Amino acid sequence: xxxxxxxxxxxYGALFALDGVALDVKPGEIVGLLGxxxxxxxTLLRMVAGLQPPDAGTVHVDDVDLWRDPIAAKRRLGFASxxxxxxxxxxxxxxxxxxxxxRGLDPQAAAGRARELFASLGLAGRTDEPVRGFSNGMRKxxxxxxxxxxxxRLLLCDEALEGFDAPAALYARETLRALAAGxxxxxxxxxxxxxxxxxxxxxxxxxxxxxxxxxxxxEWGVPSPGLTTLxxxxxxxxxxxxxxxxx
Amino acid sequence: xxxxxxxxxxxxARLERSLLRRRWAAIEPVxxxxxxxxxxxxxxxxxxxxxxxxxxxxxxxxxxxxxxxxALALAGGxxxxxxxxxxxxxxxxxxxxxxxxxPPVEIHRHLARTSQPLALWAAAPAVAIxxxxxxxxxxxxxxxxAGGFGIVLDRAARLGCAAAFGLALLRTEPHPGCDxxxxxxxxxxxxxxxxxxGAARWRGDGAFAAFLRKDALLARRPGAARGRLVPPxxxxxxxxxxxxxxxxxxxxxxxxxxxxxxxxxxxAGWIVALAASDPFPVVRSLPLGPGVVWGTRVTWxxxxxxxxxxxxxxxxxxxxxxxxxxxVAGTALVALAIGVLGANYAITLFPxxxxxxxxxxxxxxxxxxxxxxxxxxxWALLLAALLHSARRLPRWARSEAA
Numbered sequence: 177x178x179x180x181x182x183x184x185x186x187x188y189g190a191l192f193a194l195d196g197v198a199l200d201v202k203p204g205e206i207v208g209l210l211g212x213x214x215x216x217x218x219t220l221l222r223m224v225a226g227l228q229p230p231d232a233g234t235v236h237v238d239d240v241d242l243w244r245d246p247i248a249a250k251r252r253l254g255f256a257s258x259x260x261x262x263x264x265x266x267x268x269x270x271x272x273x274x275x276x277x278x279r280g281l282d283p284q285a286a287a288g289r290a291r292e293l294f295a296s297l298g299l300a301g302r303t304d305e306p307v308r309g310f311s312n313g314m315r316k317x318x319x320x321x322x323x324x325x326x327x328x329r330l331l332l333c334d335e336a337l338e339g340f341d342a343p344a345a346l347y348a349r350e351t352l353r354a355l356a357a358g359x360x361x362x363x364x365x366x367x368x369x370x371x372x373x374x375x376x377x378x379x380x381x382x383x384x385x386x387x388x389x390x391x392x393x394x395e396w397g398v399p400s401p402g403l404t405t406l407x408x409x410x411x412x413x414x415x416x417x418x419x420x421x422x423x
Numbered sequence: 424x425x426x427x428x429x430x431x432x433x434x435x436a437r438l439e440r441s442l443l444r445r446r447w448a449a450i451e452p453v454x455x456x457x458x459x460x461x462x463x464x465x466x467x468x469x470x471x472x473x474x475x476x477x478x479x480x481x482x483x484x485x486x487x488x489x490x491x492x493x494a495l496a497l498a499g500g501x502x503x504x505x506x507x508x509x510x511x512x513x514x515x516x517x518x519x520x521x522x523x524x525x526p527p528v529e530i531h532r533h534l535a536r537t538s539q540p541l542a543l544w545a546a547a548p549a550v551a552i553x554x555x556x557x558x559x560x561x562x563x564x565x566x567x568x569a570g571g572f573g574i575v576l577d578r579a580a581r582l583g584c585a586a587a588f589g590l591a592l593l594r595t596e597p598h599p600g601c602d603x604x605x606x607x608x609x610x611x612x613x614x615x616x617x618x619x620x621g622a623a624r625w626r627g628d629g630a631f632a633a634f635l636r637k638d639a640l641l642a643r644r645p646g647a648a649r650g651r652l653v654p655p656x657x658x659x660x661x662x663x664x665x666x667x668x669x670x671x672x673x674x675x676x677x678x679x680x681x682x683x684x685x686x687x688x689x690x691a692g693w694i695v696a697l698a699a700s701d702p703f704p705v706v707r708s709l710p711l712g713p714g715v716v717w718g719t720r721v722t723w724x725x726x727x728x729x730x731x732x733x734x735x736x737x738x739x740x741x742x743x744x745x746x747x748x749x750x751v752a753g754t755a756l757v758a759l760a761i762g763v764l765g766a767n768y769a770i771t772l773f774p775x776x777x778x779x780x781x782x783x784x785x786x787x788x789x790x791x792x793x794x795x796x797x798x799x800x801x802w803a804l805l806l807a808a809l810l811h812s813a814r815r816l817p818r819w820a821r822s823e824a825a
Contacts, residue, residue, distance in 0.1 A: 225708045250710040261702035263637065265644035269623035270637075276625060277633030278709050283625035306644065309617035322705075 177236075178203050178252075178330050178361035179224065184233035186219055186385075193219045195385040196233070201330070201361040206352060208376035209365035216385040217365045218258055221334045224363065225255035237330050251279070254328035256336035258365075260319030264308035268299060268318050271307060272325060279326045286325060293321045296351075297344045313339040320348060324355065331355060333364045337371060349375055431525060435533045442537060453781075466551035473555035492549045492572045499545030500579025507538035507587035511607055513594070514615035520608055527604040535584040542580040549576075620644070630711060634719040638697050651696035655689030658682050659731055666738030672747060679738060679749065683731050687758035688787055690727035691765025694720050695783060698769035699776030706773075713819035717770055724762025731758045760805055761787065767812035770819055 179201040186194040194216045201207045211217050222228045224235050226246050235242040235249075242249040262271055269290065276286035294300045297317045302310070307318065316339040323331060337348050352362055352375060366372050372379060379391040450458070473491065509515065511534075520530045549572050556565050588607060595606035626632070641648040662682035666675060697720065706716070732755035739749040764786060768779040786808040794801025 222704075225704070227704055227707045247710045247712055250708060253708070255704065255708040257704050261704050263641065263700060263702065263705075265641055265646040265648070265700070266637070267620045267623065270620065270640060273623040273625045274633050274637045275705075275709070277627065277636075278630040278711060280627070280629065283627040287623075287625040304619045304622065306617040306620065309615070 177201070178205075178238055179363065180234075180236040180239075181220075181224065182234050182236075184220065184223060184235065185231050186216075186223065186228070187231055192385045194223070194230070194233075197382070197385070197387055199363075199380055199387065201363055203329075203359045203361055204356050205378065206356050206362040206364055206376045208372035208379040209363060209382060210369065210372055210379055211382035213367075215382040217382055218334055219385075220382070221255070221332050221363065221365055224330075225253065225332055226250055227255075252329040253332060254323035254326065254330070255332045256316075256320045256323040256334065258334040258336070258338075260315050262307040262315070262318065265306055267304045267306055268294070268310070269303040271318070272322060275322055275325060281326055290321070290325060293325070296347045297321060298341065313341060313344075316340060317344055324351060327355065327358070327360070329360055331360055331362045333362065333366075335366055336364075338366065338368065345371075431529050435529070435536075439533070439537055443540075462547050466547055469548050470551040470555045473552050474559075489568050489571070491552050492568060493575060495545040495549045495552070496542075496572055496575040496579045499542035499576050500581075500583040502544060502583070503539050503542045503580040504583025504587045506541050507535060507584040508590055510534055510538060511587060511591035511611045513610055513613045515611050517612065519612065521605065521612065527602065527608055530608060531588065531604045535581075535588075538584055538587075539580040542576050542583075545576060546572075630715045631718055634715060635722060638719060638723065641697065641700055642693075646700070648693065648696050648700050651689075651693040655686045655693060655727065658686035658689055659734055662686055662731065663734040663738040663741075666742040666747065666749075672742075672744040675742065675744070675747070676749065679735060680754065683735060683754055683758065684761070684791075686731055687727065687761040688783075690724060690731075690758070690762050691783055691787075692780065694723055694762060694765040695769045695776050695779045697723070698773055698779065701773065703774040713770060713816050716819075717766060717816060720766035720769065721763055724766055725759055727762050728755045728758035731755070757802070757805075760809055764805070764809050764812060767809065767816065771812060771815040773819070 177200050179199070181197055181199040184194050184197040185192070197216070197220060199207075209217050209220070219228070223230050224237075224242070226242055226249065229243060237249040237252050240249045240252070263274070266274070272290045273283075273287070276283060276290070291300075294303050297320070299314060299317055299321070302314065307315065310318065316336065320333070320336050320340075323333070323336070331352070333352075337345050340348060349371070352364070356362055364372065364376060373396060377393055379396070380387055381389045381391065510517070521527065523530075553565055553569055553572075556568075560568075591607045591610065592603055595603075595610050598606060601609075624636070626636075638648075642652055643649065659682075662679050662685075665679050665682060668675070670678060701716075732751045735749035735754050736751045739747045765779075765783050768783050768786075769776065772779040772782070786805070790801040790805045790808070792801075793804050
């Protein structure tokens with residue numbers, strides 16, 4: 177099991193943000209996290225990313241206890257935040273070079289992968305500008321890119337694709353599928369049920385800090401394959417041949 | 424559906440009152456006290472200076488007070504103008520004003536009205552100057568000065584805002600059917616594209632070197648970290664130059680030490696500013712322990728201490744007094760201790776840099792006060808603060824943002 181969450185509990189005063197949440201994500205699996213505003217999705221992901229210690233419960237990443245051995249656990253994970261924060265004065269490329277060095281990645285390989293990801297997500301040409309000048313969509317793309325640069329064993333996406341333009345969203349979905357096909361586990365939180373429906377193998381529904389239901393893909397059926405008519409029309413209008421875009 | 428014409432004046436008045444209340448609430452009580460104490464200190468100092476000046480020259484030298492108050496009113500107006508110019512500069516954070524169905528002139532009036540209260544900063548010292556004239560300058564004249572000051576301050580604030588608007592208008596281009604105010608507000612709302620930096624250096628030399636390189640980059644790029652580097656550089660330079668000043672040989676080393684300590688405190692403040700620039704979700708989700716972060720920040724503290732000590736050695740060499748010597752090793756040790764204290768607080772209180780800065784300031788103030796009473800007590804307190812803050816370092820991984 178790549179991610180094992182057991183009895184995770186967190187309280188804001190008297191209010192239970194998370195109440196004994198238990199959840200597993202297997203290697204190669206993309207698990208969706210659905211829930212209304214305030215259900216505890218972001219709190220859960222922040223705890224799994226090691227940003228916030230729980231009041232009770234454990235998080236294991238590849239059998240490594242996150243709060244007993246945080247460095248070993250964090251080597252294995254990537255986190256794309258809902259509200260990304262950066263070193264605002266650094267350029268996007270300088271920021272990724274810093275992350276690659278801290279994570280001990282091969283500099284040449286990391287630089288090549290970053291260039292490829294920049295181009296695919298539509299950030300090429302803006303990589304030497306300070307992040308402070310980036311739009312919301314560009315910031316979300318950079319956060320996603322930083323989370324997948326090192327090909328993590330566990331990827332946490334907290335509404336990470338919201339704000340992406342259509343080609344970048346399609347590319348990101350394909351990247352997530354490729355990561356999962358390579359054995360990574362993905363925990364994908366979103367308000368957009370359509371994105372979860374298309375992408376995820378399983379959906380965990382969180383409500384008032386509790387897991388109320390787990391749905392297997394068979395329970396919601398198979399979404400129509402390929403691009404929607406609107407997506408196809410939009411891509412043609414912006415000059416991206418639909419045939420080149422992954423379904 | 425529009426049922427009645429909106430009362431814009433009342434709506435803007437309500438907004439301005441709410442903004443004022445929000446800004447006041449945003450200043451912490453301790454900070455309010457600190458600001459009030461500083462203003463009181465400044466006013467008291469001004470009061471005595473003016474009192475002496477007015478008393479030493481003949482009676483009816485009220486024009487001195489009037490001139491000083493007039494200058495203060497103009498300074499208040501200039502302050503408003505500067506604030507208003509910043510608000511009208513491209514890329515200023517503001518609501519999408521032009522999307523509202525309001526005449527642009529009303530919007531600009533509102534912006535000017537919220538810039539003008541800044542002029543009130545000039546009122547406190549002006550009152551101190553007028554108070555200095557009580558019993559020396561005739562009461563009627565003082566009342567006239569007070570009234571005149573109020574009028575001049577109001578006019579200066581309006582003039583400052585008008586000048587800022589004029590400058591902003593110069594940045595716009597004529598557009599048919601578009602009035603001057605709309606053009607200025609449209610330019611203010613336009614985002615500014617940041618200057619490009621050089622190509623990134625992709626290196627595989629580990630987390631420690633990456634952190635050091637990143638800190639150095641942040642110190643060079645425009646931002647808070649670069650701004651906080653100015654005080655230690657200025658005080659450091661002064662601590663060297665003071666050796667060449669015409670000061671009694673016995674006093675010069677004391678002044679140089681005081682300046683060096685201020686530079687060391689500046690280095691510690693810069694280290695706290697570096698920690699403040701670390702984005703919490705990024706740093707905490709990286710496979711990093713406190714050792715790397717602490718090590719890099721202490722490296723900067725050590726570099727600062729060595730530079731300041733070397734500056735003292737250079738200053739003593741430059742001194743015209745043949746027997747001038749600087750306590751180089753002692754200076755380095757104290758500067759290092761202050762820098763490491765800054766690093767410890769920055770890391771153990773991360774991401775609350777404001778708390779780190781305040782506790783650092785209190786620790787240093789207590790050490791200095793203790794030093795003035797019993798010389799070695801200050802150093803003992805500094806060492807105690809250093810050890811106490813170091814004990815909390817291993818808890819870094821468990822501390823949280825709340």
